[in-house]
Amino acid sequence: MTLHSQIRRAASTAIAPSNIAFQKYWGKRDVTLQWPANDSISMTLTRAQTMTTARIQDQPFDVFEMAGTRIDSQAYPDHKVMRHIAMLRAELGLAGSLYIESRNTFPSDCGIASSASGFAALTLAVVSALAGQPSWEGLDLLGITRDRLAHWARRGSGSAGRSLYGGIVQWEAGVDASKQKIEAIFPATHWKISDVIVILSDAKKPTPTSSAHLAAWASPLFAPRLAGLEERSRRIKNAVAGRDISALGIELEQEALEMHAVAMTGEPPIRYLLPSTCEFLSWVRNERSRGALAAWFTIDAGANVHLICETDNETQIEQHVTKHWPHLKLLVDQIGDGPTLMKGEL
Ligand code: PMV
Numbered sequence: 001m002t003l004h005s006q007i008r009r010a011a012s013t014a015i016a017p018s019n020i021a022f023q024k025y026w027g028k029r030d031v032t033l034q035w036p037a038n039d040s041i042s043m044t045l046t047r048a049q050t051m052t053t054a055r056i057q058d059q060p061f062d063v064f065e066m067a068g069t070r071i072d073s074q075a076y077p078d079h080k081v082m083r084h085i086a087m088l089r090a091e092l093g094l095a096g097s098l099y100i101e102s103r104n105t106f107p108s109d110c111g112i113a114s115s116a117s118g119f120a121a122l123t124l125a126v127v128s129a130l131a132g133q134p135s136w137e138g139l140d141l142l143g144i145t146r147d148r149l150a151h152w153a154r155r156g157s158g159s160a161g162r163s164l165y166g167g168i169v170q171w172e173a174g175v176d177a178s179k180q181k182i183e184a185i186f187p188a189t190h191w192k193i194s195d196v197i198v199i200l201s202d203a204k205k206p207t208p209t210s211s212a213h214l215a216a217w218a219s220p221l222f223a224p225r226l227a228g229l230e231e232r233s234r235r236i237k238n239a240v241a242g243r244d245i246s247a248l249g250i251e252l253e254q255e256a257l258e259m260h261a262v263a264m265t266g267e268p269p270i271r272y273l274l275p276s277t278c279e280f281l282s283w284v285r286n287e288r289s290r291g292a293l294a295a296w297f298t299i300d301a302g303a304n305v306h307l308i309c310e311t312d313n314e315t316q317i318e319q320h321v322t323k324h325w326p327h328l329k330l331l332v333d334q335i336g337d338g339p340t341l342m343k344g345e346l
Pocket of ligand 1: 020021023024025026040115116157158159160209210300301
């Protein structure tokens, strides 16, 4: 075996965090080009992660294993993971079948953006294994920049592009699909903020976001939403710049409720919120108004609630929620630095 082929067969492991959107990506202008209807802004998390290992193998097809499920490109050539791997291979112009193993540190498909961390980790691990470069520097030398990786990742799942960066990240829609831009606008060190994730249900969400993005256009609330987002985005960025949690919180809550209102009034109408979600949201607002809870909610495409707060208040918030809702599971997470890449397996 030559040195080159030995290097190429080494496994690469990517650990990518999920992210929680402050301003949601909701609606696509173009499905094939994965062009969003609007700019989005998110906070990259730390503990909610996907860990993915990829290595070149001898079988003439790709294999992907996760949570006891195994799929391969012979039996499932149209599965979104298989199509993503094929796209990456074509973009790189490199050959090689892959064996991939992946796992999450948190429940998937219930509004904690597992597709964001999933496609970010998959992209990074697959590109690294195909290119035989298990480091950012090595990839960069081959012209595979973080920017290119982010744009490849967003083609698997739009929000995954933002998980390639740490801190507060913006995905700009641009004037046409080729002008999309993904960048970190504040580093994780700018402001210590946390996401106390309240699991009201770990059941799979009823409708995948891929369908919900299309259904949004029929909502009478969608055009007014798009018209107001430039202003909201400015207010969110100002609140983050000034480390003003209550100014940020007002925007977070309006934005999340607006996204769900669009979903519920689209065609077909989609409801992710459970009665227990609404009950919990009212409780958060009541507790906050009596000065007992310095946290503001946001919600992704699911029933679960993300309480955004300053990290100094995280423990008090966790204890206060647990005291009133002892049966609920909480995942406490913080703003983080983005994905890591390493040689070998975990
Ligand atoms: O990346 P997708 O297609 O799963 O869509 C993400 C949609 C939201 O998570 C609800 C919002 C966002 O910007 O992350």
